[in-house]
Amino acid sequence: MEEKSLYQPYLMRIAANIDETPDVKTFRLEFVKEDEGKSFSFKAGQFGEYSVFGEGESTFCIASSPTRSGYIECTFRKMGRVTKSLASREVGDIIGFRGPYGNIFPLDDWKGKSLLFVTGGIALPPLRCVIWNALDLRNNFKDITVVYGARTVRDLVYKHELEEWGKRGDVKLITTVDPGGETVEWKGEVGFVPTVLEKASPSSADTVALLCGPPIMIKLTLPILTKLGFSQDKIFTTLENRMKCGIGKCGRCNVGKYFVCKDGPVFTFAQVSQLPPEY
Amino acid sequence: MADKKIIRKSSLGELFKKIRSDGKRILAPVDRGGKILFEYVDSPGSIAPDYIQTTLSAKDTLLPRCEEMLRFRTEQKSVYLEESLNRPEPTLIFGVRPCDARSIAVLNAVYLINYTDDIYRQKIDTTTIVGVSCAKCDEYCFCTSVGGSPGDTAGSDMLLTQMDNDIYLAEILTDKGKAIAALAPELFAEGGDVDKNKHCADVPVRFDVKDLSKRLPGVFEDPVWIAQSLRCIGCGTCSYVCPACTCFDIQDETDGNRGVRLRCWDSCGFAQFTLHTSGHNPREVQSQRWRQRIMHKFSYQPDQLDVIGCVGCGRCSRTCPVDMNILQHITDILEVH
Numbered sequence A: 001m002e003e004k005s006l007y008q009p010y011l012m013r014i015a016a017n018i019d020e021t022p023d024v025k026t027f028r029l030e031f032v033k034e035d036e037g038k039s040f041s042f043k044a045g046q047f048g049e050y051s052v053f054g055e056g057e058s059t060f061c062i063a064s065s066p067t068r069s070g071y072i073e074c075t076f077r078k079m080g081r082v083t084k085s086l087a088s089r090e091v092g093d094i095i096g097f098r099g100p101y102g103n104i105f106p107l108d109d110w111k112g113k114s115l116l117f118v119t120g121g122i123a124l125p126p127l128r129c130v131i132w133n134a135l136d137l138r139n140n141f142k143d144i145t146v147v148y149g150a151r152t153v154r155d156l157v158y159k160h161e162l163e164e165w166g167k168r169g170d171v172k173l174i175t176t177v178d179p180g181g182e183t184v185e186w187k188g189e190v191g192f193v194p195t196v197l198e199k200a201s202p203s204s205a206d207t208v209a210l211l212c213g214p215p216i217m218i219k220l221t222l223p224i225l226t227k228l229g230f231s232q233d234k235i236f237t238t239l240e241n242r243m244k245c246g247i248g249k250c251g252r253c254n255v256g257k258y259f260v261c262k263d264g265p266v267f268t269f270a271q272v273s274q275l276p277p278e279y
Numbered sequence B: 001m002a003d004k005k006i007i008r009k010s011s012l013g014e015l016f017k018k019i020r021s022d023g024k025r026i027l028a029p030v031d032r033g034g035k036i037l038f039e040y041v042d043s044p045g046s047i048a049p050d051y052i053q054t055t056l057s058a059k060d061t062l063l064p065r066c067e068e069m070l071r072f073r074t075e076q077k078s079v080y081l082e083e084s085l086n087r088p089e090p091t092l093i094f095g096v097r098p099c100d101a102r103s104i105a106v107l108n109a110v111y112l113i114n115y116t117d118d119i120y121r122q123k124i125d126t127t128t129i130v131g132v133s134c135a136k137c138d139e140y141c142f143c144t145s146v147g148g149s150p151g152d153t154a155g156s157d158m159l160l161t162q163m164d165n166d167i168y169l170a171e172i173l174t175d176k177g178k179a180i181a182a183l184a185p186e187l188f189a190e191g192g193d194v195d196k197n198k199h200c201a202d203v204p205v206r207f208d209v210k211d212l213s214k215r216l217p218g219v220f221e222d223p224v225w226i227a228q229s230l231r232c233i234g235c236g237t238c239s240y241v242c243p244a245c246t247c248f249d250i251q252d253e254t255d256g257n258r259g260v261r262l263r264c265w266d267s268c269g270f271a272q273f274t275l276h277t278s279g280h281n282p283r284e285v286q287s288q289r290w291r292q293r294i295m296h297k298f299s300y301q302p303d304q305l306d307v308i309g310c311v312g313c314g315r316c317s318r319t320c321p322v323d324m325n326i327l328q329h330i331t332d333i334l335e336v337h
Ligand SMILES: Cc1cc2nc3c(=O)[nH]c(=O)nc-3n(C[C@H](O)[C@H](O)[C@H](O)COP(=O)(O)OP(=O)(O)OC[C@H]3O[C@@H](n4cnc5c(N)ncnc54)[C@H](O)[C@@H]3O)c2cc1C
Pocket: A047, A056, A057, A058, A059, A060, A061, A062, A063, A075, A076, A077, A078, A079, A080, A081, A082, A083, A084, A122, A125, A126, A239, A240, A241, A242, A243, A244, A265, B275, B276, B277, B278
């Protein structure tokens, strides 16, 4: 078999197509060539370039867990040219994927620790990968807590999985929607993520926090985590900068001397605080 | 140690013939209405007789302005990847100035370190560089400030230095250079044990590049960038003429059910370069983009890839429509305390 060119994507067949919210979708993708699927592996935190042939490429994290092999999943919001075109694809259609790229969440280093996930809106996908990864290796970790918020009930992604996690005895799930975003049936919290987190006040003892969300949420949540006793090197996040190549060549995703694609996307806030404000 | 020989200017015609029959295309500087551009030639007669520097570098042989990354065909639900037509042809580039030859180290660092870019690799593997030392320079040249010199051998497979009207010193530097000399050994005579420096231009050292690299992180927030870039119109010319700029964009183009994915030169001077689809832009204003250009070349690349992303060719300053001058700006930056 000829060596695959660096920019040549795997051909992937859409095996499942889930509408998460009116403008967010999840695709399950299977490798068209079985042998490529067999040799493919990745780790939690990595991302890839997904493409519609003729429209271009877009960057999304791999939202499924590396413990589930044979397929990958991505969850994306309809934004511009590529994502709009992707959203109109159906089960059975072929799209491109190249990856996995980027660094990882160091799950191996977290054995024996508790994990706290704090996230909002469409930032759950990168953490969903870690959550399932940790749940599939449940004995490796102590407490697992997930605090997840969205503007309205409609905007929560992975609704079925949230229900499933809520029922499990080994995950503490707190969901919340912004005031005014609730429905009559809503049983979760009402309030912004930082407020809800403060109220829940999870322990920071032997705990790693993973924080992904819109900039404003991150800004308001960091002081709360600090108050709870998390030092900046115990809080992990992912950065998103516009990307093209995904491998440190095209030159656009840098924050100071680091390329988010190659040296990230996973950073601790101790690292982020050393970076110039270019993200 | 380089093998040093001499070759007569009048023998170049014979050498070019041998190179052509060896199956290589020859690119050489040709005068097009005062612009000195690399074009395909068969004989040295077409080469521009006198010039300080080529208007554009030969970079686009190794990294074309727009090149095919892959080729595909769609049929209903299926997609087929087709064989790419982007296959390099063996090429010899004649008359590359030492600064431009030096820039290949920057391209190599970006494209071959970490992930090997096979599209670039094939091009560099099939390209031979015959440099020609500079006998003249202008006020924009500053190769000696960034590690080069008018007779620098770095990046060339063979370097020619004109000793007098009819004699070139030929330094045979690499296996590719040896292969060229081996095509016509009779043209390369003994007598190369000469001092070439007196035939090379005298380019004064204008700044200490190590000092610059060391200081740049400390001036990141300095207003100097705003003062410098107020007149920059973000046209990207400086990147397009730069032999050491490597950034690109990826775009698909289709014709019916067939298409190609292309990579095209891009520039950190464009607002679009870093613009997120959400509308957020980490480098929102031109001063941040100008800073990126300088930081990338003189701080990030030395730190991360051990190369200086500038070879001092001066093209950006020569061609900028609003007379931004990189040398002047570096001098200003070094004066920030
Ligand atoms: C590491 C990483 C992980 C991401 N994960 C997800 C995810 O899981 N789900 C999701 O919905 N979105 C994710 N994004 C954001 C997503 O990449 C952009 O929303 C998307 O590329 C927009 O593409 P478009 O073609 O629809 O928009 P257009 O504006 O038409 O895009 C033009 C081009 O710009 C690039 N681009 C524009 N904005 C961004 C951006 N913020 N990041 C990267 N490239 C961009 C794309 O390459 C695209 O080709 C992620 C971004 C990064 C960097």
